[in-house]
Amino acid sequence: MHPTKAYAAPAAALPLGPFEIQRRAVGPHDVLIEIAYCGVCHSDVHQVRDEWGGSLFPMVPGHEIVGRVAQVGAHVKGFKPGDLAGVGCMVDSCRTCPSCARDLEQFCQKGAAFTYNGTEMDRVTRTYGGYSSRVVVDEAFALHLSPKLDLAATAPLLCAGITTYSPLRHWHTKPGDQVGVVGLGGLGHMAVKLAAAMGAEVTMLSTSAGKEADARRLGAAGFGLTSDEATFKRLAGRFDLIIDTISAPHDYNKYLGMVRLEGAMVLLGVPPAPTPIAAGSLIFGRKTLSGSLIGGIKETQEMLDFCAEHNVVSDIELIPVSGVNEAYVRMVKGDVRYRFVLDIKTL
Ligand code: NAP
Ligand code: ZN
Ligand code: ZN
Secondary structure, three states, rough: OOEEEEEEEEOOOOOEEEEEEEOOOOOOOEEEEEEEEEEHHHHHHHHHHOOOOOOOOOEEOOOOOOEEEEOOOOOOOOOOOEEEEEOEEEEEEEOOHHHHHHHHOOHHOOOOOEOOOOOOOOOOOEEOOOOOOOEEEEEHHHHHHHHHHHHHHHHHHOHHHHHHHHHHHHHHOOOOEEEEOOOOOOHHHHHHHHHHHHOEEEEEEEEEEHHHHHHHHOOOOEEEEOHHHHHHHHHHOEEEEEOOOOOOOOOHHHHHEEEEEEEEEEOOOOOOOOOOOOOHHOOOOOOOOOOOOOOOOHHHHHHHHHHHOOOOOOOOOEEHHHHHHHHHHHHHOOOOOOEEEEHHHHH
């Protein structure tokens, strides 16, 4: 066992603070990664605050993990000590069900082992995330990172990157497509960068007028202020695909009005409360309303390779681990440009 420094939420209403966890001894297929940086995802906030229900405490959040391999098991083939490595939202799955057979481990029919706020596949051993100094993971769930990219700015690719890359690929985004991105936060800014890198014409749809210049710098060709009703009229029927990343309840019907005939809107944000959908929002225009959950391990590696090729990383604000409670407050206010990343050496 490896005693490991961490930062944990002791219970739903309490701030995070120092905590010690035990990482398992390195098994034959495991790699031990010394964590350098970990991104702060809005899902960390939802789960620490138990907004989705069923949260497990104490909780060590963090699923945007990057670092260097320090030790490998006897049968590990893909990594050696000193290699860069990343871990995203999953650390294991059953590997045999039809979903796993299709490289869609996030939809494992037995339930994937999520990186934190869950258990290993034994359903007993608790998982703890990347707000910690090291992690031990089966090499099948470790990702290769390019040394060409800034390491701290690579961390958010492990969740925000794959979560936006996967639906863009699933809906066959291609040069010239009209893509609308809703909500300019961690996921939203990656969606803008990735859709632009795929050749789409991107429009940022935001509640924050002050983010327009940033949206254009990130690759958006257009901007629509969603607190202004005129925006919904101006852009009616415009988009082949809308990627919705808003973390709070909002009226999906209004956004569906901006989808073109037979276009699609994909929900990525997970607001704690449901919102009604009018059948007419879909019927008129034969539109699709869809959702998407992170991405499989194979596709995550494909996304990381795509980012290395197109020089895409996250725009980050690097903070000490002790700054995470304040970062949560700022994130909920939409005041993040555009991903907080914890510098794990400050732990
Ligand atoms: P984030 O950085 O906080 O960004 C969310 C953005 O949504 C904000 O910056 C803001 O953008 C907009 N927004 C926030 N509150 C709003 C409100 N009340 N009304 C309208 N717009 C609002 O969060 P994130 O890390 O990108 O995560 C976004 C959501 O995706 C969360 O719910 C998270 O749990 C979920 N998520 C899902 C997956 C998945 O696999 N599906 C993976 C990761 C995260 P503007 O200022 O531009 O309006
Ligand atoms: Zn996440
Ligand atoms: Zn499975």
